[in-house]
Every structure is written in C-alpha cells, then in structure tokens.
Amino acid sequence: MKTLIIYYSLEGNTEMIANKMREHLQADIVRLMPKKDIPAGNIKKYIWGGKSALFGEKPELEPYEAKIEDYDIIVIGTPVWASTYAPAIGTFLSENKIQGKDIYLVACHGGGGSDKCFNKLEEKLQGNQIKGKIEFVDPTKGSNMEINERIKEFCKNILNP
Numbered sequence: 561m562k563t564l565i566i567y568y569s570l571e572g573n574t575e576m577i578a579n580k581m582r583e584h585l586q587a588d589i590v591r592l593m594p595k596k597d598i599p600a601g602n603i604k605k606y607i608w609g610g611k612s613a614l615f616g617e618k619p620e621l622e623p624y625e626a627k628i629e630d631y632d633i634i635v636i637g638t639p640v641w642a643s644t645y646a647p648a649i650g651t652f653l654s655e656n657k658i659q660g661k662d663i664y665l666v667a668c669h670g671g672g673g674s675d676k677c678f679n680k681l682e683e684k685l686q687g688n689q690i691k692g693k694i695e696f697v698d699p700t701k702g703s704n705m706e707i708n709e710r711i712k713e714f715c716k717n718i719l720n721p
C-alpha cells in the first residue's frame with residue numbers, strides 16, 4: 561500500500577506531525593506552499609488568513625508533484641483556520657480529483673474548531689473512505705512523548721487497518 565502525506569503548515573506544527581508520520585509510514589510527503597503566503601508570527605496573520613479561509617480562497621501554489629493515482633492511502637494535514645482547513649488545502653483539493661482512496665485527516669489547532677474543519681474536509685472528500693482523524697493542540701509547544709505516542713498509535717492503525 562502506497563501512502564502520500566500532503567500538508568500545509570504556516571508555523572511548523574502540522575509540518576512537525578507530518579514529518580513524524582512519514583517516519584512511521586515510509587510515505588511520500590508533499591508540503592504545499594502558496595506562492596504568496598500570509599506572514600507568519602505577526603498578529604495580522606489571523607486577519608489575513610482568517611478572511612482567506614472564510615471566503616474559501618484558493619491561493620496559487622508553488623509547483624508540487626502529487627500523482628494521486630499512484631497512492632492507495634492519502635494523509636491530509638492542515639492547521640485549523642477560522643474553524644476550517646487552510647486555503648492551500650482548498651487549492652489542492654480543487655486541483656486534484658481524489659476518489660476511492662483511504663483518507664486520514666490530521667489537524668493542528670490552537671484549542672478549537674477541528675470538528676468543523678474535519679466535517680468540511682469530509683464534505684469535500686466524498687467518494688473516498690475517511691478511515692481516521694487526529695488532532696493536536698499546537699504540538700510544537702506540547703509534550704513530545706505524548707505526541708509521539710499518539711502518532712505511533714495512529715500510524716499503527718494506518719498500517720494495519
């Protein structure tokens with residue numbers, strides 16, 4: 561079974577989780593990079609990013625290689641922005657037809673909104689099997705041991721569904 565991890569990360573949380581999962585899953589991994597991203601760190605990120613997410617904007621992405629047809633399992637990782645997925649994920653989903661795949665969803669957030677984010681992703685991913693979901697609260701600030709344990713368990717279920 562071939563696995564692709566596809567993710568967007570503004571400030572490294574989703575990236576950290578995606579990279580840890582890659583080690584367990586021996587997966588290919590693609591980081592989506594908008595050509596013009598919002599500035600990280602600065603408080604204005606909430607205004608620009610929140611607006612972009614709420615309006616369902618689809619920012620143009622740097623070229624990426626993701627031959628969806630080559631994979632059986634797709635892991636999609638996103639930070640929660642205004643209770644939904646990040647706009648770069650929206651671009652990816654509109655550029656790629658994903659059907660009949662086993663999908664695992666990963667969300668990082670600051671404390672809320674992952675359920676709505678998962679619901680919106682599931683809506684977009686109709687025609688696939690959503691096999692698992694996992695969320696983390698700003699994992700770069702959390703306990704590594706607990707995070708590693710949760711990731712290990714989640715990946716075990718992906719490898720032996």
Ligand SMILES: Cc1cc2nc3c(=O)[nH]c(=O)nc-3n(C[C@H](O)[C@H](O)[C@H](O)COP(=O)(O)O)c2cc1C
Pocket residue numbers: 568569570571572573574575605606607608609610638639640641642643644668669670671672673697698699
């Ligand atoms: C534009 C924007 C909107 C956000 N909206 C939410 C939100 O609705 N709920 C929440 O819990 N966290 C929210 N956050 C916090 C991020 O989801 C959280 O810090 C996440 O771990 C960041 O992941 P990243 O480092 O991979 O970008 C928001 C962050 C940004 C930049």
